Amino acid sequence: MPPIDLQFTDAAVARLGRKPEAVIPILQALQEHYGYLPEEALRRVCESSDITPASINGVASFYDMFRFSPVGKHLVRVCTGTACHVAGAERVEDALRRHLRIPAGADTDANRQFTIEQVACLGTCTLAPTIRIAETTFGYTTAESIPDKLRDFLEHEAASSAVKSTEELRRSVGNGGAVEIHVGLGSCCMAKGSDRLFHALRENAAACGGNVVVKRVGCVGMCHRTPMIEVAQPGKPGTFYADLSPSQARALVQRHFRPQGLLQRASRLWTRTVDSLLLEDAAPQQEVQRFSMSKRDPGVRAFLDKQVHIATEHFGQLDPLDLDEYLAHGGFEALAKCLGVKLRSPKSEVRSNSEDRNPKSETASEQSAIGHRQPAIAPADLISTLEQSGLRGRGGAGFPTGQKWRVVSQQPGGTKYVICNGDEGDPGAFMDRMILESFPYRVIEGLALAALAVGAHEGIFYIRHEYPLAVKRVRAAIAELEKRGWLGEKLLGGAFPLKLSVFEGAGAFVCGEETALIASVEGERGMPRLRPPFPAQEGLWGKPTLINNVETLALVPWIVRNSAEKFATIGTAKSKGTKVFALAGKIRRGGLIEVPMGTTIREIVEEIGGGAAEGRRFKAVQIGGPSGGCVPARLADTSVDYESLREVGAIMGSGGLVVLDDTSCMVDIARYFLQFTQDQSCGKCTFCRIGTKRMLDILDRLCAGKASRPHLDELERLARQVGAGSLCGLGKTAPNPVLSTLRYFRDEYEAHVAGRCPAGKCTALIHYCVTADCTGCTLCAQRCPVNAIPMTPYQRHAIDDAKCTRCDTCRVVCPHNAIDVK
């Protein structure tokens, strides 16, 4: 191996600081630059900074993102989140390994082209199972499609200019009366090709020369129909087009816009003619028509009708980074009110607002923001408002937000911190990612209000590194505000100083726990400590620290703007307002939804989500991720609020809602979550470090058909002890998935004791065989990756059980449904 160039290391240390707490950003920089952490570089860091060898080794080995050996040319991240797991992520990884010939225990192929890495959750749950190769995310992967995806990637890679960034864009400005095309550009939309569609639309719009603006917006919520656009014409209801591909961009543009100029018209005509010649199907008009839908479409209505958008207000309408647009929609009104600065908003139109605004210069926007002073709202009143609203923390535990603010505000001392907890680690949850990607200014406003209320002048966004787009957009939003002079010495031009920064997590679920998060920011291993003292009393650097979840903060500006009373009218007696859920799993309409507290599980699953797939039976929902539980279908009328969910053995959690059907094995689900918490345990306290491992041992035995009845009793007993004895929330709640499945699905556990997996999921307990329906088409034999099916044309095939790896390929490819799983 060639010697390591240490100049970068020196530069990184110089840039990021020599203090002990710089260790994580420095390691991130080294990892990014070298692809791994070369020991020479680590030593160099210790020599040239205050970072000790013990610290750098301890920290680097704690977080998932750091590697100690070089990786192949491309990193393939296999998402193992809940939705991906139930959708067959294991088979996908097996297929990847088979295809790349990477043996178990190794992670890189012989040519050092690809390195496989499991990630806890990519947060693109509605596309499950998902893999990410380098920067490109691929959804709906199957064992079958893996070779294609890799080829696809390499081809794009060869074309080099594969995908243009959508992040450098500035606002597109049209003339009066322009038609806007909104393209949702959240990470999951992009994984399905929205970015390519966006560029194609732009090119075509430009070519068409019409008065049309192609506009980037945040998440549209309906992940199951993306890439999706909305065509918004002044004075008309919007038209949606769903499931589009970039090749349809031209047809779309032409359908809506009369081209200007003779040449273009001729071209349009020509295109139509050519298309009708080339396309077997029909004219592009009709081609596109198939994808259109309106808000009155029953599916869309069912999806949207029950929703109330507060944290996701104006979803699908706003360009995430367009500050003026945010201002035009009431953005920073709440903060301005509290600061006592008058915010003159630039035009108050809501829709198609971009057309009659002039391109802005910096001075212009500054003028628009700073007006004359108005009486400020006292922090105490702000806190009272929060208390009256009944808002409770959306991170999972549901602690009253106003009360938390009050405690921090009452702490003596001048230095306090506010932290936005964006370490959304629950597999199967992506609400916070979506909110940060789509509404960065809203979360910033929420955090600024919190800072104002408690008297903090420094705020930190802690965002997990698995969410690169969220990090990018929040950074960009902060930079934009700084550029306008609205952050730093003068928040919104007022007298209150507030400095904001982004701290990227390094891959550790436990850092969502607030004391672990603080340890992480302080440059330590993310190990929780005993509370009390609570962070509100002794937090970051020993100072009072307020930590709120992303969604919580996103709700705050709305409450301040619309009054606590209005917020409190939504929801139930004890759980006020709305909750954002990531709806995924075995469901027809997955996506991101915001519903009032008190909505029932049935309404969410069956009305909004459209129920289980054709022919499948809705069995349970997993709510709350690794800390939550499985609520069986028979309790689907349970209202979604903190108390009701706790009663049935689940928790609100951060809002992952994974629907399970009759093909999901509940023992496997329990094992999946225990595997997750076991992987993510910090390893500090005995109950969590070893207790979850021993629970996992028993679950492994169950799934392998090697458990006996006493194991079930021991599992339950140990689960209760781990829950009671663990130091932090991670360990205390880790047994919930086990306890809730034992409570509602004990029969499945007993079936496993008897050596059966009723759902046909646990590979050690199932067998594939060919039924009499086989016509001898040989397709299964051709596709079997391990040659377990001898080719016997025109005769019924047979599967060699010893060779079979249960990859499911034969069942998927069989055109006659002649593969049976027993």
Add this chain to the structure above:
Amino acid sequence: MKGPFTISLDGSPVTVSDGETVLQAARRLAIDIPTLCYLEKCGPLNSCLVCLVKINGKLVPSCGTKATPGMVVESETEEVHEARRTALELLFSDHVGDCLSPCQRLCPLGLNIPVMLRQLEAGQLAEATATVRGALPLPAVLGRLCHHPCEQGCRRGHWDDPAAIRDLERFVADADLGIGAGAIEPVSRSVPPPPQREGTTTAAPSGDSALVNSPVADASLAPRLNGILPLPQGEGRGEGKGGVDQPSASPPVRGRFLPACKPSTGKRVAIIGAGPTGLTAAYHLARQGHAVTVADRHPQAGGTLRTGTDENVLPRAALDGEIGQLTRLGIEFKLGVELGRDLSLEGLLRGFNAVLLAVGEIAPGDSDKLGVALAATGIKADPNTCATNVPGVFAAGSAVRAQKQLVKAMAEGKAAAECVHLHLRGKAPRRPEKPFSSIMGRMEPGELRLFLQQSSTGARVTPCEACRGHSAKEAADEGARCLHCDCRSSGNCVLQHYAQVYGADASRFRAERRPFEQHLQPGGVIFEPGKCILCGICVKLCELAGEPLGLTFIGRGFDVRVATPFNRTIEDGLQKVAEECVKHCPTGALVFREKRGVA
């Protein structure tokens, strides 16, 4: 809050000052809350969680929980104990090491075999004698007749041949008795010295390790031994048959080891039957300070040891020598007397505080003779307490159930002695618990090789036919073959201690074991990562001392381990605080190597 305030600990009010933790308060009340990761200097590390207490319905670690006014703390409740026990059991499920060596665990009498072997290796015969004779009576007999389960478990046997444990026990015993090849005294003295009796009995000064070889007139002992068996029926009969065991006026035997006995309790125990079970019980009861009288229907003590063996198998010099040692401990023998003929249970119970029936296998219909109820296999006795249906009367050994193995019969005697002892102290009798030990199980050859690094690689030393046992040199060579499977911290280990106190079950959670690792360091530190419980004390001590490299936690979750940064050795990390870390390690993960040959 300022100034002292009160909290409630298990219902008792305690005054605490501001800033004090629940643990500190409990310790002042002498409530023994267990801790592994707590060292005042390091502050609460909150990792082991065996110090849990219940406050406000929640289990919290007491070491890190500050007392607040009016706090109500539960510590010694079953629920809290169960949580602590579970924490310990979880730690053991991932604890790669044995507290006690397999040989010692397999020895029904619990002889600390590895220590004996190391003492022999070092030529410390007197110490080895104390080890053996301090643990069991009749080692010269066992050293010949024991079926040595210890050797079956000896890890050395998985490599080549097990250590010759039984032969070495015999070597030690014979040397002490002055018989056999290794005898220090001339072998010619094959006739055992006359045993001690009334008034001339030796008593040991207190202190287990003391080598007792000088008779100390213990005034308190003399009177308790003055009494004659109060035998209303049997008096006169058999007295004269006492034959061999009749006392003579020989001076006390010098050079022989007598273990220490506790001060007299004033309680008297009659043991019926001078076979292996009875003799062993007598030995242990005498050591507890009770006045013991052993009666047997035979003219000589020894029971089946005498009737079932001949000179070739068990030289009489050895047997008589051992019985002589028991006499010297103050045990009185009453021979040629038989229960039901010369003695009655009622009579015995009038003169003694307890009676132990160790009469060997009994014939059907002996019930009347014995005066206790019988079961199908023998005397009906509670398996947990050795108690018969007659209060104050206990039974053990083949009298209860036929014992096939000598050492087991003796172990039964030891267990019965413990029951009788508890009874005499007014407590509920209960068999002694097995000493706690973590169990590593079978080892891979690679793991054995680690143990071999510090042992003699020589083959098993077998003395020639003509020799009557190992020579001192041979014994040392054979002792050097011991692999030192026992933990260097055993007996000094906090984890082991609380496991015993809390009755932890080391094998509650069966799991795949990690490989055994041992890092022998040139400076004498031994690091055995598998024994580390990640308490964090050493990591913190390094940090406090500003170690240049120090130790750190590597990894996350179940795979966290303590290591020196950049894969350096443990001693590289412990340049300043090695001694402190070894001292405060709550388990045997960090220890200093003793000089080979010094136990």
